Amino acid sequence: MVDLTGARWRTSTRSSSNGGDCVEVADNLPGRVLVRDSKHRDEATLAFTPAAWRSFVREVAARPS
Secondary structure, eight states: OOOOTTOOOEEOTTSOTTSSSOEEEEOOSTTOEEEEEGGGTTSOEEEEOHHHHHHHHHHHHHSOO
């Protein structure tokens, strides 16, 4: 289980502005980046290493809209 104490969540810049499909990211904890669904904050949280997260973001950014 991942300790979420101290996580500072922010809404992804790629999330929709209508309050629907929002992803929140916390990248202030040492050695991990956390991702969760803003509609289900108490459910599953994904944890990535910073390197894996950078790779994911790079791949998403390279895809056409």
